Amino acid sequence: MQTKITVIINNPTDPEAFERDFPELLTIAKSLPGQLRLESAKVWPKEDGTPTPAYRTLDFYFESYDAASQAVSVPQAGQFFQKLGGMGGTFMGLFSEVEQ
Template identity: 60%
Template sequence: MPTKITLIIDNPADPAAFETAYAEIESLARTLPRLRRVEAAKVWPKEDGTPTPAHRTLDLYFDSYDDASAAVADPAAGAFFQRLVGTGVGFTGLFSDLAEG
């Protein structure tokens, strides 16, 4: 079954500095083996001025759960996650089974 890894990236203390680092983070994500597609999004600000629930999402698509699991165990994932963690911004990662239809 096709699998998507979603990273929900928390709000950074310094959004401008994070955005500068993010270009490299996204580039490193694109080096993951067996990656089929990437969707990167920045969360819209809330209309009432309260903080957004997250700053960005990054969706990484693979043909299967096995491919996604192998990708996050690859040295390329080590560089990617190290750079993301190095920003000091927290994130949540989710593996999802993509329903076809």
């Protein structure tokens, strides 16, 4: 059964600075081993001008839970989370079973 790791990135303190650093974060994200694919999405702004519930999401797809678990134990994962943590926002990660 495929596993997806979703990283939900909350609204950063400085969105412009976050976007400047985002390409480097994405490059690190793409280096995690065993991925079937990676999806990056930016949350649409709310029409009423209130803050969005989150800023961006990253979805990493893997063949299995074991493959996903292995990917987050490599040095590149440490680099990814260290970089993300230093970009002015908070985040949450979820491991999910992909139902198709």
